[in-house]
Each structure stands twice: as structure tokens, then as C-alpha cells.
Amino acid sequence: MTEIQFDVIAALLPTRINKPKSKEAAKLVLVDGKRNIEACHITGLKPNAVGNAIKRYKNAHDLILTAYNDK
Structure with a gap:
């Protein structure tokens, strides 16, 4: 995913599920190419929280691509 x-996607996700640390963790993995465990160490989040954040961003990304038939 590009920056x-x-x-x-970050602008489209509701703030209540797009907390700053979750956003940072997802960006570290999806944009910067870090491993999930590295994102955990950097942000202080637990692995399940990082996984959930990544999943939210990937799902939103897939929906957008599907909507524009760019998948």
C-alpha cells in the first residue's frame, strides 16, 4: 500500500476505531514494510491490536479497489 x-483510508475510517497508535502500527506494517512484532515494540500495542488495525486498513483498501474494479 502506498502512503x-x-x-x-485513514481519513475515511471513523476516529473511534482509528486511534493514533493503531494508525501508526498499521502504517509501519502496510507502508513501511515492518513486521507485526516490530510494530508492537515501536507502538507498545499488543499483537492482537496491531493485527486488528492492519485488518481494518486492508479491508478498507480491498473495498476501495473493488469499487473501482482495480483489483
Whole structure:
């Protein structure tokens, strides 16, 4: 995922499920290419929280791609 794609998805996700640390963790993995465990260490989040954040961003990304038939 590109940084621009990530930023668009971040803007679309509701704030209540897009907390700053979750957003940072998802970006570390999806944009910067870090491993989940590295994102855990950097953000202080537990592995399940990082996994959930990544899943939210990936799901939103897939929905957008499907909507524009770019998958």
C-alpha cells in the first residue's frame, strides 16, 4: 500500500476505531514494510491490536479497489 492510499483510508475510517497508535502500527506494517512484532515494540500495542488495525486498513483498501474494479 502506498502512503497516499494509506492516508486516504485513514481519513475515511471513523476516529473511534482509528486511534493514533493503531494508525501508526498499521502504517509501519502496510507502508513501511515492518513486521507485526516490530510494530508492537515501536507502538507498545499488543499483537492482537496491531493485527486488528492492519485488518481494518486492508479491508478498507480491498473495498476501495473493488469499487473501482482495480483489483
